[in-house]
Amino acid sequence: MCEKKYNKVAVGGTFDRFHNGHRKLLETAFKIGKHVVIGVTSTEFAQVKGNVEPCSIRMSNLNKFLNKYNVSFSIFKLDDPLGSTIYDDDFDAIVVSEETEPTAIKINEIRKKRNMLPLNIFVINYVIAEDGIPISSTRIRKGEIDVKGQMIK
Secondary structure (H helix, E strand, C coil), X not given: CCCCCEEEEEEEECCCXXXXXXXXXXXXXXXXXXXXXXXXXXXXXXXXXXXXXCHHHHHHHHHHHHCCCCCEEEEEEECCCCHHHHCCCCCCEEEXXXXXXXXXXXXXXXXXXXXXXXXXXXXXXXXXXXXXXECCHHHHHCCCECCCCCECC
């Protein structure tokens, strides 16, 4: 894979209880993209997932994490699953998890209907916890695992 092949790459998520799966998603986006646009689900949009940290805290945590690196990014609040990818012609690619791949496919269908170029889709495999089950914010909130996927005893 060529380094920094794409000018503008999209990534979206809740980014609650920032864990190794989120890290892998972002690392992939920055590996392929010159500028990464990160959509973070709004507090209202994320409520269906349960006890999720407020959007402002999740965005602040991402900013603190990413500012340690020499990368070009922007973060915005996401009020729906599609974000600006269906309006902004400048996007070249999108990085998603296995769970959100159907959303990327839907984005491309909408882009085609609007005579926009489809995004190149990069699907990231789940990061597996030490018990063989994928790491997820839900499991972390339940106290099953920590952000690195280690069992909480």
